Amino acid sequence: MAEADAKKETGDAGRSSSEDVKPTNLPDDAATSSSDDANTTNLPEKAVDAAPSNDEPEEEQHEYISGFRLAAVMGSITLCGFLMLLDMSILATAIPRITTEFHSLDDVGWYGAAYNLASAALQPLTGKVYTYFKAKWVFISCLFVFALGSLICGVATSSTMLIVGRAVAGMGTSGIQNGAFTIISNSIPLEKRPPLLGVLIGGSQLGIVIGPLLGGAITEYSTWRWCFYLNLPACAVVAAILVFVHIPERTIKVEHGLIKTVLSKLDLSGFALFAPAAIMFLLGLEYGGRTYPWRSATVIGLLVGSVATFVVFFVWEHRQGEIAMFPLKMIRKREVWTSMLAGSLMLGCLTFVPSYYMPIYFQSVKGVSPFTSGVYVLPSILSSVFFGIIAGFAVSKLGYYLPFVLLCGTTGAIGSGLLSTLSPSTTTGQWVGYQILVGVRGVGMQMPMLAIQAVVPQSQNSVAMALLVFAQTFGGAIFLTIAQSIFTDSLVSGLQAYTPTIDIERIVHAGASGFRDIISESDLPGVLLAYSDSIDKVMYLALASSVGIVAVGLGMGWHDIRKKEKPSPGAA
Numbered sequence: 001m002a003e004a005d006a007k008k009e010t011g012d013a014g015r016s017s018s019e020d021v022k023p024t025n026l027p028d029d030a031a032t033s034s035s036d037d038a039n040t041t042n043l044p045e046k047a048v049d050a051a052p053s054n055d056e057p058e059e060e061q062h063e064y065i066s067g068f069r070l071a072a073v074m075g076s077i078t079l080c081g082f083l084m085l086l087d088m089s090i091l092a093t094a095i096p097r098i099t100t101e102f103h104s105l106d107d108v109g110w111y112g113a114a115y116n117l118a119s120a121a122l123q124p125l126t127g128k129v130y131t132y133f134k135a136k137w138v139f140i141s142c143l144f145v146f147a148l149g150s151l152i153c154g155v156a157t158s159s160t161m162l163i164v165g166r167a168v169a170g171m172g173t174s175g176i177q178n179g180a181f182t183i184i185s186n187s188i189p190l191e192k193r194p195p196l197l198g199v200l201i202g203g204s205q206l207g208i209v210i211g212p213l214l215g216g217a218i219t220e221y222s223t224w225r226w227c228f229y230l231n232l233p234a235c236a237v238v239a240a241i242l243v244f245v246h247i248p249e250r251t252i253k254v255e256h257g258l259i260k261t262v263l264s265k266l267d268l269s270g271f272a273l274f275a276p277a278a279i280m281f282l283l284g285l286e287y288g289g290r291t292y293p294w295r296s297a298t299v300i301g302l303l304v305g306s307v308a309t310f311v312v313f314f315v316w317e318h319r320q321g322e323i324a325m326f327p328l329k330m331i332r333k334r335e336v337w338t339s340m341l342a343g344s345l346m347l348g349c350l351t352f353v354p355s356y357y358m359p360i361y362f363q364s365v366k367g368v369s370p371f372t373s374g375v376y377v378l379p380s381i382l383s384s385v386f387f388g389i390i391a392g393f394a395v396s397k398l399g400y401y402l403p404f405v406l407l408c409g410t411t412g413a414i415g416s417g418l419l420s421t422l423s424p425s426t427t428t429g430q431w432v433g434y435q436i437l438v439g440v441r442g443v444g445m446q447m448p449m450l451a452i453q454a455v456v457p458q459s460q461n462s463v464a465m466a467l468l469v470f471a472q473t474f475g476g477a478i479f480l481t482i483a484q485s486i487f488t489d490s491l492v493s494g495l496q497a498y499t500p501t502i503d504i505e506r507i508v509h510a511g512a513s514g515f516r517d518i519i520s521e522s523d524l525p526g527v528l529l530a531y532s533d534s535i536d537k538v539m540y541l542a543l544a545s546s547v548g549i550v551a552v553g554l555g556m557g558w559h560d561i562r563k564k565e566k567p568s569p570g571a572a
Helices: 004-013 028-039 058-062 067-088 093-102 103-132 135-154 159-173 177-187 190-221 233-245 258-265 268-287 299-325 334-366 370-376 377-397 404-420 426-445 445-454 458-498 504-510 524-556
Strands: none
Touching: 004 159, 004 504, 028 103, 067 093, 067 103, 067 135, 067 159, 067 177, 067 190, 067 233, 093 159, 093 190, 093 233, 093 404, 103 135, 103 177, 103 268, 103 458, 135 177, 135 233, 135 370, 177 190, 177 458, 190 334, 190 370, 190 377, 190 426, 190 445, 190 504, 268 299, 268 334, 268 458, 334 377, 334 404, 334 426, 334 445, 334 458, 370 377, 370 404, 377 426, 377 445, 404 426, 404 445, 445 524, 458 504
């Protein structure tokens, strides 16, 4: 007994390799994972690959924050999440003015693609960075890169410079969202996280609806450059707050041996394979059916090259084991891969698709301005925020997240099905009610994070959150590309059926808010029907994703996230 106690004390002080001590009070898989991590550690004394994971004694001894410090941290990271989604949506109403100034209509797709490509490609790597370095400083560094990209966009003198700035900003965002989840995990016990995750996700989603409104106002009354400049003071405020707030760490971090850690622990070889594979895949989706036909050598070459590189990447990751950028042992857990799929469907399809195409419905079919269309999608966004916060408090009391995932998928299917019936004659009460039903999706948005955090050792939490965010971002790019193909093909078919005598290419090129200026009153009803039918078909995709949420959500498991009572010393 004395020898065991001595070993435990030595391990707690960080002066002995964890090879000699197998963690106790852990599930078998967590204990094995922790032991495997220790065996691969070659860092100096305090640079440990994996600290003790989510065992109960460690959970009780860990330092948490509350009161003003917690409010400051939550306010800061929520503002960052808001800025990320704002930056994605604010550009929509500024693009016409930008293309006019730079004569760059052909570059429009790159303004969003450069941002998404850089963000998606770097997310798994930033997850590894959060594992070995202090979360606060990694988060601030990512925030600085995002601000630098915004500054480059603001002072851009050409379309190429703007695209470079968007790519730099995307690199910064790759570590902001998963960093926010990591900071919450470090600062708050698992059973108290749901309400705050609801606030974080709901506050971030406000950026989707405010973006077009703010972008339209800025572009109309000032210059589009302020769409990017406004990120700078916000980032400065967040950085200033975080610098002076102590954020606890759940794992022992690197204090020296920086270069050795970067070279040996961040799986840079894996990143060198993963980044081009992801970029080729997203480029293939971006080009397909737009810049090049789907059957073109360019698109097929990008997609085939992507698949081949991904195969090599996963072979390498299998060889790397626990230090891999994509730890396959962790991903093989049913709760992890089903949560990644569910999160991708919730955010990438059920959230993004209605958010992008409902404004098109209002501007094209209802004939309202971009600003008014932003107001009209408020029922969906605000209800999502409301239900997300309510679900956060409810799951803290109930303890189980699966019912909320199933509710998200069920109401999403009903709401998306109703949105697929939109027509020029749909009343205000109808489209408001339909959007509120879709907005109930908020009850499930945070549940994939909780499901993963409930089964993954704390030492792997940063990597797990990065993989979830990557799945959501990657899924968003895929689903929006599919939605665009559905919309474009359906619109052309609808115009051919309803208005066969007009110049279809001219109508499509005029855009959702410009076609009314180039067609006659007699042709208008047919064009409106073509637009509404096309949006209806896009909503079928959201309906299918909702059914998918229910199907894969069942695999997320029944785990009680409430704090367990510690057994009394006299218990057997």
